[in-house]
Amino acid sequence: MAKEKSPTLKVQAFADHHVITQPNPLRRVVRLVDEKNFEDPVARAEKALAGLSDEFSDWMAIECDRLAAAHSSIVRNGLTVAARDELFRAAHDIKGDAATFGYPLAAVAAESLCRIIEHAPDFNRVPADLIVHHINAIQAIVREHAGIGTAGMAKELSRKLRGVADEYLTVVNRDRPEHLEAILAPSIVPVD
């Protein structure tokens, strides 16, 4: 039997593993509430999130500037691991945040850029235009977000970028099955 870590822990020993249980320290936060007076915390949070939405366009502009700056740094100073990582993080943040901020199509284009950075065997050999087109597309989608009739164009742009990126990644990863599997998996970023 394993040594007890503390009097509150129960440890069961098996041949190659231990099962450890402890009194749940968070038990104190569960309470009975009157259904009539229950104010839905999710609805309250959604309302609070909606209250932030006036700031979302500014936030997206900042995220786009960060992405452009990361790319400019690579063009100006050459590719380093740190510079590539910063470009990835900037794109990855847009992929994760843009849908919350109301720009789901920017998230799609950013995801495509993330996939190039993550799965290209040698980032130095990625066609420069492929990266530039992604960055320009993300900026354009954000800039023209409010324009009438631009949603369809943005959707088509994101779709085509993803298609070109996937085609490139499929070719350069033809001998790397673990990457191919990830590349051929469907996008998990919501489009609509």
Next chain:
Amino acid sequence: MYGIDFNKLRFLVCDDNAHMRRILRTLLHSFGAREVYEAEDGATALEMYSHYVPDIVITDWSMPIFDGIELAQMIRQPDSKGNPFAPIIMLTGHSEKRRVTVARDAGVTEFLAKPISAKGLYQRILNVVVSPRPFIKTKNYFGPDRRRNTNNAYIGPERRSGAQPEIVPQPSLLDKARAPG
């Protein structure tokens, strides 16, 4: 019905993106949380974890210095002086199956893919508060039981040797709350 007293919970939020931290802080405060500490990288988060002893950690994956996976691994040190059992919710744009597995093997308790939603975050918090899982310690893993369900139809080899996995379940808090006394 049952609710959570968020004002009794202490959160540590770790994300290098200031906008996402603002979103998380807004959501947690509107749930009712008062104590929300923020770190913008894994190293700072680890320091704050030791200092503030949060009840729940919410962390991003990709961050400078060290990332959310490394943070989880450092928290899940069974012999550390700090609390290695705190629930860790990983909130990330990475959601490929391979990534989910890596996070699980690092000791992450719940995984939430971005884009974030109030409902998704609330549900993960509810899970870790109401239905905690026992911890498993093996030669190369320490963290919440990675087997969430018992599969009676499983016919493969039993990878936990020495006995049938007689896991002692953590009783649901809802059941406990229903019990008299």
